[in-house]
Each structure stands twice: as C-alpha cells, then as structure tokens.
Amino acid sequence: MSPALPVKTQLSYHDRALETCTLLSSSYLSSSPIAHEILVRDLADCFDDEYDQDDDYKCDTASILEPDFDGAPVSHCPSLISRPNGIAYGTLRPAIAAEAAGSPALNTRDIAESRNAERSLLRDNHILPPKHPRPVAPEPLWKQLYRRCFSTKIPPTEVAVLVVADTATSPPGPLHSAFVIPTKSLDSSTTPLLYTSHPCPPSPRTPNPQQQHSPNWPTAISSPNLLRTTWQREAATLTQYSRSLVVTFLLHYSVTVTSVFTVGRIGRVELGAVSLATMTANITCYAPFQGLATCLDTLCAQAYGSGHRRLVGLQLQRMTWLLWMLLVPVGVLWWYSGVVLGWMIPERETARLAGVYLRVLVLGTPGVAAFESGKRFVQAQGLFRATTWVLLVGAPVNVLANWFFVWKMGWGFVGAASAVVFTQNLLPLLLFLYVRFVEGMECWNGFSRRALSNWGPMIKLALPGMIMVEAQYFAFEVLTLASSQFGSSYLAAQSVVVTLTSTTFNISFPLSIAASTRVANLIGARLNDAARTSAKVGLVAGCLVGLFNLTLLSSLRFKLPFLFTKDEEVAAIVSHVLPICAVLQIFDSLAAVSHGLLRGIGRQGIGGYTNLFAHYLVALPISFATGWYLGWELEGLWLGVTIGLAVVFIVELWYLHQADWEHAVEEADMRVQLDEAHLFAFK
Structure with missing residues (x-):
C-alpha cells in the first residue's frame, strides 16, 4: 500500500x-x-x-x-495481442475509418490465445520442445514430403543453439536456459553468450497463461530478430485469423444480396430502383452512421482497457442516442427522395420506386444505428464472436423474411424492403439477447441520463471517421448515379455488377484485416524480420484470392447474371462488363492487403490518402471520360475503377518496400514502455 x-x-x-x-x-x-x-x-x-x-x-x-485478473500483475511484455478496429462493414464495400487510438483492451481469452501463439513460435524456433515429438522409427516417404512442404518449424540446418548464462550465480554457475537461433544472426564479437551443441531442457516453471508470458518469451524477444517464422506458419495464421471474418462479412452483406436477388426476379425497373435506393441509403445514412460509430473503437476500448468497464455501456448509449437523433433529417430526406431522385435521373418510374423503397426502409434505420453501436460494444470486450453468432441466426431469417413478404404475402417490391427492415431491427435484438444471456453484461449498468450529455468531444472524435468512410463509399456509389444516365437496363446491370464485386471484396477485405493484425502483432513483439515474412505471405495470399475471384467471374460471366435477373438485355450488359471486373479483382485484392499491411506498421494514413487520391483524381475522371466521351458506357465506368485500384496497389506496394520496418518496431516498443511506466505509476 x-x-x-x-x-x-x-x-x-x-x-x-x-x-x-x-x-x-x-x-x-x-x-x-x-x-x-x-x-x-x-x-x-x-x-x-x-x-x-x-x-x-x-x-x-x-x-x-483493483488490478485485473484476480489481483495478478499483468505483464506488459510485448505479446501477440492485437485487434482490428475502425472497420465499417455491412453494405456495399467495407471501409476503414481513422485508426482507433490507445492500447487494446485485454481479457483472459485474448491473453490465453496470445500465450498459445507465443509457445507455437517458440516451438518453431526449437526453444521449447515440440508439442508432438517426432517418432523414433523412420517415417514413410509421403509423411516426410508432407513435413518438408508444410512444417512450420525452422529447418535445423539453419539454426544454432545458444545458451544464456545465469548471471545471478558465480562462474561457472549453472546454465539458465537455452535458445536455438539462426546462425546468420550470431555475432561472436558482440554477443556475451555461451554455445553448446545441444539444447538444455526448458525451465520447469510453467506460468499461468492468464497472468504471465510463455516460458522464455520475454528473453527470446529481447534480442533483435532472434525468433524467425516460416511461410507455412504465417499462412496458417492468416487462414485462422481471416476465416471467421470472411463468414461474418459475407453474412452481414447477405442482407443486401438477398434483397437484390429477390427484386431481380420481379423486373428490370425494380432492380434498378433497388440499386438507386441502396446508393442513396449508403451515402445519406449507412456510411455516415458507420463512420460515426467507429469512434467507439477508441472510446469503448479505452474505457474497458483502463478498467472503467461500466463506462463502455455509457458510450454505447451516447452514440445510439446521437444516431437516433440524426434519423430525423434522414427520414425527411428519404420521405421525399422520390422527388429528389426524379430531378437527377431520366427514368421517372425508377426514381418513384426508389422513393417508395426508401420510405419503407426508413423504418429499419433505428435498428441499423443500434446494431452499429452494439457491434463496437461487444468488440471492445473482445467478444468478436458475438456478431458472428448473431449473423448466423439473422442471415437465414432474412432469406425466409424475403420469401414470406415478397412471395407468400404477395407484397412484391415493397415486400423486399419490408424484409430488410425486419432484419435490420432483428439484428440488434439478437445482439442484446447474446449480451444478456451469454456474455458481455459486465459492461452494462442500465440506462443513464449521462448519455444525453458530453456529446461535443464525442462528435469531434467521430467526424474524421465519418468523413473517411463517407469518402470511400461515395467514390463507388457515384458510379450508380452515373450508370442511371444510360437507361434502366444499365442501372439494373450496375446493381448486379456492384453486388458481385462487393461480394468478392468481402473475401479479400477480411484477409487484409488478418494481415494487418498479424503484422501488428509481430511488430509489437519486435520481430520485424518475421513481420516482413508475414507481409510477403499476405501479398501472395491476396494475389491467390484475386486470381480465384478472377477465375470465378470470368468463367461464369454468362451464368452469374441470371442468378439476379431474367432480363436478357440486362444479363448481356453484365456479361460484357464482367471481364473488366474480373481483372479488377487482382488489383482490388492486392490493394486491400497492401492497405492492411500499412495499418499493421502504423502507416494507415498513407493508405487512406492514396485511396482518396486514386479514386477521385484517377478513377472517376477516367470513368467519366471513357463512359461518356468514348461511349463505352458501363464498361468505361468500371475501367476507370480498375485503373484507380491498380494505382493504389502500386503506390502502397512501393511504400511498403521503402518503409523502415525497424523504425516501426522502435515506435511500437516506445508505446509499450510508455504503457508499462504509467501502469506502475498508477499502482
């Protein structure tokens, strides 16, 4: 005391x-x-x-x-803990807002997962004994080939054993611990260490994974680049990180896909109207709301991480009330949207139907606002699985709702909008039930009138995120408005193309988040060589995902359109545009991963400004020039987008190649030391 x-x-x-x-x-x-x-x-x-x-x-x-984890001191040694933040997803293309500030909030699950990752890396470097010792008997040839191709361990021929002397005892004193390190990393002239031809057994002390780091982890990372990684290890890690994110993103976007799929069966004009209404909803409501809510990545995570967990619920309430208040002007705009859109596009019937769709859709906006805030509430507690479980229930219910309202009830076009409204209000209810009956209730202390105060600083913190997300959305949504000038068939075709490309991007984007998280982990643990290896694996994985999407869109370009429409003319337009969109997949996936890597090394601002420059000063001018001046129409619009994404990838890849990764490690190390110093000062 x-x-x-x-x-x-x-x-x-x-x-x-x-x-x-x-x-x-x-x-x-x-x-x-x-x-x-x-x-x-x-x-x-x-x-x-x-x-x-x-x-x-x-x-x-x-x-x-009181300290966390039952009074045990929390070690602030660099660890493999990191979380994605500032991510807005759910409609069209996921976007990245301003980076959330502050240290990640930790819980016992995070620490346990980090310790397991640390032990795996130590085993790969032969510092800890293998989890499954290799049998003494000779292995079959197929097993040897499999191990050679997919083993995550550093080859024994590339390592030497290093033994650290125990300085607490007098010479020749017992040996304290042994490490196996790359031979090329050794410098006998500057390293006061002893060497032996075989590793000593690890320390018998096994710490609690919820309180301390893995055996030898602090000592192992104290020497620069002592630990190495392999492409096999990084490929397995990126797969593990991204698979649940892919499921979550696709499930959330399926709400929009199902609506487009259903309306496409009704007619061409209705399909174009949904595209126009979705564009208006994204620009005027969904993108701003998602951008504003990203400030909770900072507020909720910092309130939770600093120990003030009940303040997490207060931030949730405050943001939800703010978004609900903003629904008043949004509702007025959507109520008269049919008239406003009629001034902007030549197809009056399409504008009228889009206005009808938005009038119904306004009933779901309270649910959208509550769900956007609720996602941040659970993510601040490390409960990333909560959103996935909610969507696993909500997405199939959305499909049933579309069938019930559109076909069973015979509501047609209005029924599709009603199904979206039903799902948008269902998702926050399911999330509330998860928090109430599964986990996450510790950060909720009931409603408070304090949520109606202290809005000014929160709005100032949220505005940059809103502007960033809005700018990224608008660059793509403006193409829908442009395609409406070519006629109802092109507007309907644009709806199909946007849906297909956005679906494939919801595979690439989670991979970029996984790459960002992994690189940030390794940078934070001072393993810049391992971070470079992970970055290379991420780029290769992005290329493979892009090739997969390219093959899918190009080989099925005459069949995919008919999943969304029966109109021959619309399907023909889509099939002519898909080859360009197929090439776009390569640059789209690589640009997303490159941007994720920039976030991982703390240079997310470079990626953000590069995207804005390429979209507004490269892609859109080329799209308008080729679409109207050269008369290429929808193909010209998407050609400009493809060139813009190629520019994004080239610039970001060049910056990654020129970046000082050692400096990024130093910056991360300074943040860790600052956290540790203030933690001890607090105690």
Whole structure:
C-alpha cells in the first residue's frame, strides 16, 4: 500500500477521478486527447453521482482501485495481442475509418490465445520442445514430403543453439536456459553468450497463461530478430485469423444480396430502383452512421482497457442516442427522395420506386444505428464472436423474411424492403439477447441520463471517421448515379455488377484485416524480420484470392447474371462488363492487403490518402471520360475503377518496400514502455 494513500482518501470523489484519469492518460489515451477529455468528464460525473447517491448510474470504482485478473500483475511484455478496429462493414464495400487510438483492451481469452501463439513460435524456433515429438522409427516417404512442404518449424540446418548464462550465480554457475537461433544472426564479437551443441531442457516453471508470458518469451524477444517464422506458419495464421471474418462479412452483406436477388426476379425497373435506393441509403445514412460509430473503437476500448468497464455501456448509449437523433433529417430526406431522385435521373418510374423503397426502409434505420453501436460494444470486450453468432441466426431469417413478404404475402417490391427492415431491427435484438444471456453484461449498468450529455468531444472524435468512410463509399456509389444516365437496363446491370464485386471484396477485405493484425502483432513483439515474412505471405495470399475471384467471374460471366435477373438485355450488359471486373479483382485484392499491411506498421494514413487520391483524381475522371466521351458506357465506368485500384496497389506496394520496418518496431516498443511506466505509476 502506498504511503500516500491516506492522503488520497481525503480527496473528493471528483478529485480522485481526475487524478486516476491523469495517471491513465498517457497509457491508454496518449494518442487521442479528445478521448482523454471524454473519459475525464465521464469519470468526474461518475464520482459525483456516486457521492450524491441519487442517480441510477453507479461508477465501477472497484475496477479503478483493483488490478485485473484476480489481483495478478499483468505483464506488459510485448505479446501477440492485437485487434482490428475502425472497420465499417455491412453494405456495399467495407471501409476503414481513422485508426482507433490507445492500447487494446485485454481479457483472459485474448491473453490465453496470445500465450498459445507465443509457445507455437517458440516451438518453431526449437526453444521449447515440440508439442508432438517426432517418432523414433523412420517415417514413410509421403509423411516426410508432407513435413518438408508444410512444417512450420525452422529447418535445423539453419539454426544454432545458444545458451544464456545465469548471471545471478558465480562462474561457472549453472546454465539458465537455452535458445536455438539462426546462425546468420550470431555475432561472436558482440554477443556475451555461451554455445553448446545441444539444447538444455526448458525451465520447469510453467506460468499461468492468464497472468504471465510463455516460458522464455520475454528473453527470446529481447534480442533483435532472434525468433524467425516460416511461410507455412504465417499462412496458417492468416487462414485462422481471416476465416471467421470472411463468414461474418459475407453474412452481414447477405442482407443486401438477398434483397437484390429477390427484386431481380420481379423486373428490370425494380432492380434498378433497388440499386438507386441502396446508393442513396449508403451515402445519406449507412456510411455516415458507420463512420460515426467507429469512434467507439477508441472510446469503448479505452474505457474497458483502463478498467472503467461500466463506462463502455455509457458510450454505447451516447452514440445510439446521437444516431437516433440524426434519423430525423434522414427520414425527411428519404420521405421525399422520390422527388429528389426524379430531378437527377431520366427514368421517372425508377426514381418513384426508389422513393417508395426508401420510405419503407426508413423504418429499419433505428435498428441499423443500434446494431452499429452494439457491434463496437461487444468488440471492445473482445467478444468478436458475438456478431458472428448473431449473423448466423439473422442471415437465414432474412432469406425466409424475403420469401414470406415478397412471395407468400404477395407484397412484391415493397415486400423486399419490408424484409430488410425486419432484419435490420432483428439484428440488434439478437445482439442484446447474446449480451444478456451469454456474455458481455459486465459492461452494462442500465440506462443513464449521462448519455444525453458530453456529446461535443464525442462528435469531434467521430467526424474524421465519418468523413473517411463517407469518402470511400461515395467514390463507388457515384458510379450508380452515373450508370442511371444510360437507361434502366444499365442501372439494373450496375446493381448486379456492384453486388458481385462487393461480394468478392468481402473475401479479400477480411484477409487484409488478418494481415494487418498479424503484422501488428509481430511488430509489437519486435520481430520485424518475421513481420516482413508475414507481409510477403499476405501479398501472395491476396494475389491467390484475386486470381480465384478472377477465375470465378470470368468463367461464369454468362451464368452469374441470371442468378439476379431474367432480363436478357440486362444479363448481356453484365456479361460484357464482367471481364473488366474480373481483372479488377487482382488489383482490388492486392490493394486491400497492401492497405492492411500499412495499418499493421502504423502507416494507415498513407493508405487512406492514396485511396482518396486514386479514386477521385484517377478513377472517376477516367470513368467519366471513357463512359461518356468514348461511349463505352458501363464498361468505361468500371475501367476507370480498375485503373484507380491498380494505382493504389502500386503506390502502397512501393511504400511498403521503402518503409523502415525497424523504425516501426522502435515506435511500437516506445508505446509499450510508455504503457508499462504509467501502469506502475498508477499502482
């Protein structure tokens, strides 16, 4: 107990809150002064309410004064813990907002998974004994070939054994531990270490994976690039990271796909109207809401990570109320959208139907706002599986809702919009049930009137994310508005093409998140050589995914259109555009992975500005020139997008090649040391 504690107990609750937050500020909020201001205000209000005992909101004071994990000290040694953040997904193409600031919030599951990853890497480098020892008997030839091709271990011929002497005992003292490292990494002139021809057994002490790091992990990463990785290990890790994300993204986007699929069976004009209505909804509501909600990646994660877990629920309420208030102007705009769209496109009937679709769709916007905030609420707690489980239930129900409203009830075009509304309101309800009955309730302390205050700093923090997401959405949505100038057939064809390319991008984009997470892990653990290896594997994986998508779209270009429409003219237009979209898949996938790698090394700003430059100053001018001036129509519009994405990939790949990865490691190491220093100061 600190000697100063009796003095501190004489301070008011308000002063204690300010002092506590000051100690935590550099640790969790050093890169976000606005978030710091929000937490200071909330803590001050929280302590005042606890002192007065007359508010329904009670501060989680125990989490401020007690360490996590049952009183065990949390090690701040660099680990393999990282989380994707700032991701907006659900409609059209996923987008990346401004990077969330602060350290990731940890829980026992995160730490246990990190320890398992650390042990696997130590085994690959022969520092720990293998999990499954190789049998003494000779292996069959096929098994030897399999091991040679897919084994994640560093080849024994490329390593030497290094033994660290125990400096706590007098020479010749017992050996403390043994490490196997790459022979090319050894420098006998500068390394005061002993060598032997065989590894000593590892330390018998096995720490609790929820409290400490893996055996020898801190010592192993203390030497630069002591640990190495293989392409097999990185390929397996990227697959593990991305597979659940692919399922989540595709399930969420299936709400839009099912609507397009259903309406395409009704008629050409209706299919074009859905495309026009979806464009309007994305630009005026979904993209801004997703961008605003990304600020919760900072606020909720930092409130959770600093121990103030009940404030996570407060941030959820505050953002939800803000988004619901913004629904008033959105509802007015959508109610009169048929008239507004009629001024912009030549097809009056298409504009009228789009207005009808939006009038129905406005009933689902409260659910959209609640679900966007709710996703951040569970993700801040490390409950990424919650959204997946919700969508595993919601996506099939959405298909049934489309069948019921459109065909069973005979509502037709309006029934498709009703199914979307039903699903949009169902998803937040399912998420609430998950939190209430499965996990995540610890961060909720009931409704509070404090959610109606302190909005100013939150809005300032959210605006950059909204602008970034809106800019990325608008660059693609403007193509829908442009295609409407060519006629209803081209607008319907644009709906099909956008749906197909967005579906394939929901495979590439999760891979980019996985690559970003893995590279950030390795950079944070000071393993820049391993991070480079992982980046190369990520780029190869992106190329393979792009080739798969290219093969799929090019080989089935005469069949895929008829999944969405029976109109021969629309299908013919789509089949002519798909070869260009097939080539686009290569650059689209590689650009996404490159941008993810830039996020992993802390250079996400480069990728963001490159995307905006390429979309607005390269892609759109070329699209308009080829679409109208050369008369290539829809093919010309997508040619410009393809060239723009090629520019994005080339610029980002060049920057990755020229980037100083050692400097990125130093920056990450400085952040870890700052976190550790302030943690000890707090305790």
